[in-house]
Amino acid sequence: MAHVIIVGASTGGLPAAYEMRDLLSDEHQVTVVSNTPVFHFVPSNPWVAVGRRQREQVSFNVEPYLNKKNITFSSAGVSEIKPESNTLVLADGETLSYDYLIVATGPKLAFDEIEGLGPEGHTQSICTLDHAESAHLAWQRFVKKPGPIVIGAVQGASCYGPAYEFALIINDVLRKAKIRDQVPITFVTSEPYIGHLGLGGVGDSKGVLESEFRQNDIKWITNAKVTKVEQGNVFVDEVNDQAETIKSHELAFDYSMLLPAFKGIDCVANLGDEVVNPRGFIKVDEFQRNPKYPNIYGVGVCIAIPPVGGTPLAVGVPKTGYMIESMARAAVENIKDAIAGEEISAKAAWNALCFADMGSTGVAFVAKPQIPPRNTVWMKKGRWVHWAKVGFEKYFIHKMKKGSAEPAFEKFFLKIMDFNKLK
Numbered sequence: 001m002a003h004v005i006i007v008g009a010s011t012g013g014l015p016a017a018y019e020m021r022d023l024l025s026d027e028h029q030v031t032v033v034s035n036t037p038v039f040h041f042v043p044s045n046p047w048v049a050v051g052r053r054q055r056e057q058v059s060f061n062v063e064p065y066l067n068k069k070n071i072t073f074s075s076a077g078v079s080e081i082k083p084e085s086n087t088l089v090l091a092d093g094e095t096l097s098y099d100y101l102i103v104a105t106g107p108k109l110a111f112d113e114i115e116g117l118g119p120e121g122h123t124q125s126i127c128t129l130d131h132a133e134s135a136h137l138a139w140q141r142f143v144k145k146p147g148p149i150v151i152g153a154v155q156g157a158s159c160y161g162p163a164y165e166f167a168l169i170i171n172d173v174l175r176k177a178k179i180r181d182q183v184p185i186t187f188v189t190s191e192p193y194i195g196h197l198g199l200g201g202v203g204d205s206k207g208v209l210e211s212e213f214r215q216n217d218i219k220w221i222t223n224a225k226v227t228k229v230e231q232g233n234v235f236v237d238e239v240n241d242q243a244e245t246i247k248s249h250e251l252a253f254d255y256s257m258l259l260p261a262f263k264g265i266d267c268v269a270n271l272g273d274e275v276v277n278p279r280g281f282i283k284v285d286e287f288q289r290n291p292k293y294p295n296i297y298g299v300g301v302c303i304a305i306p307p308v309g310g311t312p313l314a315v316g317v318p319k320t321g322y323m324i325e326s327m328a329r330a331a332v333e334n335i336k337d338a339i340a341g342e343e344i345s346a347k348a349a350w351n352a353l354c355f356a357d358m359g360s361t362g363v364a365f366v367a368k369p370q371i372p373p374r375n376t377v378w379m380k381k382g383r384w385v386h387w388a389k390v391g392f393e394k395y396f397i398h399k400m401k402k403g404s405a406e407p408a409f410e411k412f413f414l415k416i417m418d419f420n421k422l423k
Helices: 013-023 042-049 063-068 129-144 161-176 205-215 321-339 383-402 408-416
Strands: 003-007 029-033 038-040 059-061 072-074 078-082 087-090 095-097 100-103 149-153 185-189 218-221 224-230 233-239 245-252 255-259 296-298 352-357 362-368 376-381
Touching: 003 013, 003 095, 013 029, 013 100, 013 321, 042 129, 042 161, 042 383, 059 063, 059 383, 063 072, 100 321, 129 255, 149 161, 161 185, 161 205, 161 218, 161 255, 161 352, 185 224, 205 218, 205 362, 205 376, 224 255, 296 321, 321 352, 321 408, 352 383, 352 408, 362 383, 383 408
Parallel strands: 003 029, 003 100, 029 072, 100 296, 149 185, 149 255, 185 218
Antiparallel strands: 038 059, 078 087, 087 095, 224 233, 233 245, 352 362, 362 376
């Protein structure tokens, strides 16, 4: 009998658990360990922050759904991974032994790297459901007394799409409330240009997003290094191609949301230089295996991916939903084959299929592969994208409650679009 443990119960971990259970016979054990009893649909966080979604619409307790599939669950969290003995130490002191481990933890949010950043400081976040709810409380206070807004992502961030979404969703909310004229909005990003997205751009993403910002009176600062945040002020150094400061900005705000840099969570980052990169992200090969410990697999935001080209400031590579799903599927198939004594061969399709909401409209894009040079690049704007993302939210949550192991991102995207025409 083999025991497979998945650490993490979000976009990567939960589908991996369902598929692992489907592929293995009942003699094998599947366990999920998370630091929370709740699954929540992370892409909905921008909507939660402006009151367009409530917690109960985008989250649920995972244990009963996992138990129905004969998957053991613990919400204690992991305090230590001991790969030499194939053991996890949970935060409650319990130990679990594994034969195969899938690390799908997501990131540690590095607010501490910039003075005054984050919910414990002076800015809001939409990285977690709790953060988004806190951001909504601050938003309710803000709309009663509107003023300047600063939105963006700091140096070292590796998830830029939600910052663009939030800026344009806020713009839409303010226009509908007829107070947009009272709110100057500035977008701050470490990207070398608007629409880089950590991907070197996707098609005409630079032109499309710059046009959206211009049409909606959103100013921007790129190559922006946030040095500190004080109550009501963000301090930014704008740098040139050599990362030399060419202009310093002090941006006043009454509301600010800045995405932080990411790091590996402690139990992963502590595994050492042979296992993780300097930021604590787990190293993986083409089969999602860790090179030092081949019975450990990495999936999603927690894995190490080199940045795209050289940028003056640190710009991380995003791990989009389809890409995460593909990683999880490859890891699961390879573990199944390894248990059966067969040669592993499954590789993730590192493509990007994304819907980005803009309030009342949106942008869909395809990048195959996600990192350039690419075989396929496609982008399209329209109101249908907004409704497609709303539909996918409901579709994905339904599938996770149902315990379905089918590839949700790809299946839904192909239902919406004739993908063959994009090849």
